[in-house]
Amino acid sequence: MNCDELREHYDLYALDIAEEPERGEIRVHLNRGCEVCMAQVKRSLGTAAMIGASAPAAEPSAQLRTRILASVGLEDRRAGWFPGWVSALAIAALCVVAVYLGFTGQQYAQTAARLRSQMREQAAQIAGLTEAFAILSGPNTTETSFGGAQPRPPQGKVFLNPARGVLLIASNLPPAPASKIYEMWIIPKGAKPVPAGLFQSQASGSAMHVHAGAVDMASTAAVAVTVENEAGADQPTTQPLIVAAVPAAPR
Amino acid sequence: MLPIFLAIYAGPEERALISRLQRRDPKALAELYDSYGRAAYALVLRVVRDRAIAEDLVQETFLRVWNRVHQMDSEKGALGPWLLAIARNRAIDYLRSSAGRERNAVELSETDHAPLYHEMEAEILISDQARRVRAAMDRLAPNYRTVMELAYFEGLSQSEMSEKMGQPLGTIKTWVRTALQSLRNELGVAVPS
Numbered sequence: 001m002n003c004d005e006l007r008e009h010y011d012l013y014a015l016d017i018a019e020e021p022e023r024g025e026i027r028v029h030l031n032r033g034c035e036v037c038m039a040q041v042k043r044s045l046g047t048a049a050m051i052g053a054s055a056p057a058a059e060p061s062a063q064l065r066t067r068i069l070a071s072v073g074l075e076d077r078r079a080g081w082f083p084g085w086v087s088a089l090a091i092a093a094l095c096v097v098a099v100y101l102g103f104t105g106q107q108y109a110q111t112a113a114r115l116r117s118q119m120r121e122q123a124a125q126i127a128g129l130t131e132a133f134a135i136l137s138g139p140n141t142t143e144t145s146f147g148g149a150q151p152r153p154p155q156g157k158v159f160l161n162p163a164r165g166v167l168l169i170a171s172n173l174p175p176a177p178a179s180k181i182y183e184m185w186i187i188p189k190g191a192k193p194v195p196a197g198l199f200q201s202q203a204s205g206s207a208m209h210v211h212a213g214a215v216d217m218a219s220t221a222a223v224a225v226t227v228e229n230e231a232g233a234d235q236p237t238t239q240p241l242i243v244a245a246v247p248a249a250p251r
Numbered sequence: 252m253l254p255i256f257l258a259i260y261a262g263p264e265e266r267a268l269i270s271r272l273q274r275r276d277p278k279a280l281a282e283l284y285d286s287y288g289r290a291a292y293a294l295v296l297r298v299v300r301d302r303a304i305a306e307d308l309v310q311e312t313f314l315r316v317w318n319r320v321h322q323m324d325s326e327k328g329a330l331g332p333w334l335l336a337i338a339r340n341r342a343i344d345y346l347r348s349s350a351g352r353e354r355n356a357v358e359l360s361e362t363d364h365a366p367l368y369h370e371m372e373a374e375i376l377i378s379d380q381a382r383r384v385r386a387a388m389d390r391l392a393p394n395y396r397t398v399m400e401l402a403y404f405e406g407l408s409q410s411e412m413s414e415k416m417g418q419p420l421g422t423i424k425t426w427v428r429t430a431l432q433s434l435r436n437e438l439g440v441a442v443p444s
Contacts, residue, residue: 008428012427013362014362015402015403016343016402016406017402017407017409017427019408019409027361030367038367041366041367042368042369045332045336045362045367045368046332048336048339048362048403049331049332049335049336049432050339050384050438051384051388051403052290052294052335052336052339052403053290053291053294053335053384053397054384054385054388055290055294055296055297055404056293056295056297057289058289058292058293058296058297058305059289059292060288060289060292060302060305060306060309061302061306064288064292064306064309064310065281065284065285065288067278067306067310068280068284068288068309068310068313068314069277069281069284071310071313071314072280072317074277074280078387097402136303179318181314195307196307197307197310198275198307198310198311198314198437212303212306213302213303230314230318231314231315231318231341232307232311232314233312234345234348235345243388
């Protein structure tokens with residue numbers, strides 16, 4: 001097929017609803033570097049991106065940012081362990097100083113943006129720790145250990161709270177190899193494992209991962225961790241490194 | 252309703268951000284999230300309709316960008332549309348996997364190859380455009396809007412739409428074609444035919 005015959009199918013290709021043989025033809029044209037098809041497909045992908053951007057606005061939780069940075073082994077940097085009002089005061093003081101020193105409008109905007117970003121990071125970090133603390137201190141939280149009987153690491157504990165979620169704390173868990181990531185799984189009784197988020201451990205071998213959300217304790221058999229490819233998997237593809245059996249709920 | 256894109260990188264800043272991501276600058280990932288995190292989350296949530304799952308998938312999306320950003324040309328790349336394509340594909344993969352229909356699991360990744368997002372119009376995701384698309388979608392006739400949403404947000408093929416809507420395949424194809432043409436007409440220059 002020539003490019004003109006494919007003209008009506010670029011949008012369908014970008015939406016993943018093009019059918020054969022047109023889909024395959026577009027693929028062939030792209031693979032051989034056809035400039036016409038490349039330009040048209042890019043425009044159609046731009047349209048698709050705009051449709052995606054038309055989704056109703058929604059706000060993720062404050063801790064998602066911290067999770068994402070932590071999952072690639074980065075720390076969500078915070079100003080410190082000061083109370084919130086101390087940070088706010090310090091930021092306000094910095095803003096005053098910045099104005100006093102005669103910053104240009106652009107410099108001031110950059111400084112303000114950086115400070116706002118730091119405040120967001122701090123809030124996200126605190127939210128993550130708060131979530132972990134809520135699980136740890138919850139009256140209905142169940143605790144289970146893993147790795148205790150093994151001569152080699154990793155070792156640690158899993159805390160499950162039916163209303164709050166699952167908290168995993170591990171030590172002696174080396175950072176996953178390049179292009180790999182750790183994935184936590186909640187394993188229901190007699191059913192397939194359910195993905196419970198990706199995380200990376202610190203260089204020291206310590207790791208903390210929170211999966212927020214309700215957990216049906218009665219139907220959960222275990223919590224496990226596997227090594228997966230960078231983007232994670234829908235089902236485990238490797239043997240679990242960590243398996244923490246969930247104790248039966250008291251009658 | 253707040254616009255999804257309150258901030259967007261212009262050309263030079265976007266190029267600098269890609270370079271910094273490629274150099275593994277930790278602050279660059281934070282900036283990437285601050286720019287596109289809400290949009291990715293809104294899109295994924297619209298697909299999977301579960302906040303916890305949506306956050307997991309957004310996390311996977313940013314991980315994938317972090318690990319594949321070297322495939323993007325820092326002089327030409329358009330991070331936003333690429334990131335949204337990855338987010339959408341992750342979400343649709345999840346939907347299909349959870350529903351036991353993994354038909355296009357491999358094919359979907361075709362549309363998030365980084366080079367396809369080189370030299371893309373920089374203004375494609377500015378908030379005004381997003382609002383225009385949303386308004387244009389709202390103005391589509393219900394049947395046309397439904398097929399666009401089933402295709403983009405639910406990942407249904409035209410045959411699957413035919414089954415779901417109880418309409419002949421030919422009718423669905425006509426609706427899809429007409430819906431796309433209507434969007435083009437509504438958006439004019441933004442979506443060249």
